[in-house]
Amino acid sequence: MNAPLLRRIVIVGGGSAGWMTAAALSSLLGPKDVAITLVESDAIGTVGVGEATIPDILAFHRMLGVNEAEFMAATRATFKLGIEFVDWGAKGDRYIHPFGQHGVDMQGIDFHQYWLRAREDGATDPIEAYSLCAVAAQAGRFVLPDPNPRSVLSQIRYAYHFDATLYARFLRRYAETRGVVRVEGTVGEVGQDARGDIARLTLSDGRVVEGDFFFDCTGFRALLIGQTLDAGFVDWSPWLPCDTALAVPSAHAGAPTPYTRSTARDAGWQWRIPTQRRVGNGHIFASAFQSEDAARDVMLATLEAAPLADPRRITFRAGCRERFWQGNCIAIGLAAGFLEPLESTSIYLIQEGISRFISLFPRGDIPEILRTEYNRHMRTEFEQVRDFIILHYAATTRDDTPFWNYCRTMTLPDTLLHKIELFRETGRVFRYNDELFARPSWVAVMLGQGIMPTTSDPIVATLPADDVARSLASMREAMAAAVQRMPTHGEFLLRYCPAV
Numbered sequence: 001m002n003a004p005l006l007r008r009i010v011i012v013g014g015g016s017a018g019w020m021t022a023a024a025l026s027s028l029l030g031p032k033d034v035a036i037t038l039v040e041s042d043a044i045g046t047v048g049v050g051e052a053t054i055p056d057i058l059a060f061h062r063m064l065g066v067n068e069a070e071f072m073a074a075t076r077a078t079f080k081l082g083i084e085f086v087d088w089g090a091k092g093d094r095y096i097h098p099f100g101q102h103g104v105d106m107q108g109i110d111f112h113q114y115w116l117r118a119r120e121d122g123a124t125d126p127i128e129a130y131s132l133c134a135v136a137a138q139a140g141r142f143v144l145p146d147p148n149p150r151s152v153l154s155q156i157r158y159a160y161h162f163d164a165t166l167y168a169r170f171l172r173r174y175a176e177t178r179g180v181v182r183v184e185g186t187v188g189e190v191g192q193d194a195r196g197d198i199a200r201l202t203l204s205d206g207r208v209v210e211g212d213f214f215f216d217c218t219g220f221r222a223l224l225i226g227q228t229l230d231a232g233f234v235d236w237s238p239w240l241p242c243d244t245a246l247a248v249p250s251a252h253a254g255a256p257t258p259y260t261r262s263t264a265r266d267a268g269w270q271w272r273i274p275t276q277r278r279v280g281n282g283h284i285f286a287s288a289f290q291s292e293d294a295a296r297d298v299m300l301a302t303l304e305a306a307p308l309a310d311p312r313r314i315t316f317r318a319g320c321r322e323r324f325w326q327g328n329c330i331a332i333g334l335a336a337g338f339l340e341p342l343e344s345t346s347i348y349l350i351q352e353g354i355s356r357f358i359s360l361f362p363r364g365d366i367p368e369i370l371r372t373e374y375n376r377h378m379r380t381e382f383e384q385v386r387d388f389i390i391l392h393y394a395a396t397t398r399d400d401t402p403f404w405n406y407c408r409t410m411t412l413p414d415t416l417l418h419k420i421e422l423f424r425e426t427g428r429v430f431r432y433n434d435e436l437f438a439r440p441s442w443v444a445v446m447l448g449q450g451i452m453p454t455t456s457d458p459i460v461a462t463l464p465a466d467d468v469a470r471s472l473a474s475m476r477e478a479m480a481a482a483v484q485r486m487p488t489h490g491e492f493l494l495r496y497c498p499a500v
């Protein structure tokens, strides 16, 4: 006989992770079947950063049935077409990692092979001249994708920059409307049963919240998964030595750009994320290589306009849980692990944690195989993202500071080393296990940071040079013409969500 369903789900934490979990579960489960309670502490508050996303967030919103214009107005969101990387491969370098593809694959052969061939023939265009998102981003223009797959504009892929605090508030409204009960209070004590499963939370004012299943969304505190269940932590800081962030909003100096900027600094990097009314800035650095005062000075000296608050300091360690799901508890968000936001992946990893849980939704008794499957999947997700982030540090020729010397010469994970060597020697990149970052992303970063394959595809090499040049020129011209017809990002925002 089937065991009963879980009847009481408790989410601890009301940041993006907690409210995304609450929203997703409440969109699927009615309050009569499963009672969902979210406990959050106003006294502790949220981390309050996390403003840049990747296109996968659109799928999450589709699942919830969120109206895009309403979401954008409520969170003061702007559109994002990719990330501009400045000073990464070498000082003075600049490239865009755009969403979507470069050019069009032809006859089953990857587009970048045609680009490599044209380069051998003397062409000098960067590969991003063939990305609609990159060209539009640089021109400060935006339009939604054309659903007609024959249109050039069907190649638009986008995500958002938004205010993380407003996002949590937006999802809270969504979840409460669907029956999620919010309890404000600070959890003081976590009670376990004889098996070691979590049974109840005692708040500092004595109230007790009981549950059958718990989500730890308590951020870096990791109150349940770490402090109570001791689910282990895999430390990746030898590959990702940055451990401190200073975050500060500033005013806009111009119209909001439809892309994030990441500028490499002496011992880390600085983000620039334009939302509708302000710019989010942050300097992420390795404290073993730079003092906090020096990091603060660099950031404040490079803001485009006056800061709107004092810089906030956040410390972290790169890595993830050894077990994301232990007993009757799953960690989502910062409690599950942290990879610096160089490619804006944390909110994606939250989404992935939620959807994998939904696809493995247990009955009251939880077979160990479910936990094993969940943990295996999330570990793979984290490791694949980790490799892609390390790539940015490893693929550099910078030798101007001890930090960059360390990064340039560190021993890499075998999985990443294989990818880099395969590309360097043959120009080939393959996507394994549905990994988040597909071939165009790897190609953008590897070429952008100066890893140039020593050979191009031998089949493409047999094509007449003029034919290759003509195909590329027609793609480039079609994109440039399409971008010329787009409204500016600012104009589009005004029309689309008039609250700007």
Ligand code: FAD
Binding pocket: 012, 013, 014, 015, 016, 017, 018, 039, 040, 041, 042, 044, 045, 046, 047, 048, 049, 050, 051, 052, 053, 164, 185, 186, 187, 188, 217, 218, 219, 220, 221, 223, 245, 247, 282, 314, 316, 332, 333, 334, 335, 341, 344, 345, 346, 347, 348, 350
């Ligand atoms: P938090 O926001 O910290 O929320 C924790 C919650 O738990 C709070 O509600 C708190 O009150 C509650 N809580 C804690 N202890 C208790 C207790 N004892 N009792 C009751 N409640 C408790 N992600 C991106 O996708 N894009 C980005 O650009 C990006 N930038 C980032 C920059 C930095 C510097 C950092 C550190 C992170 C960034 N992230 C980014 C990650 C992103 O901020 C987080 O993944 C996201 O905000 C989720 O955080 P969270 O909900 O896990 O934690």
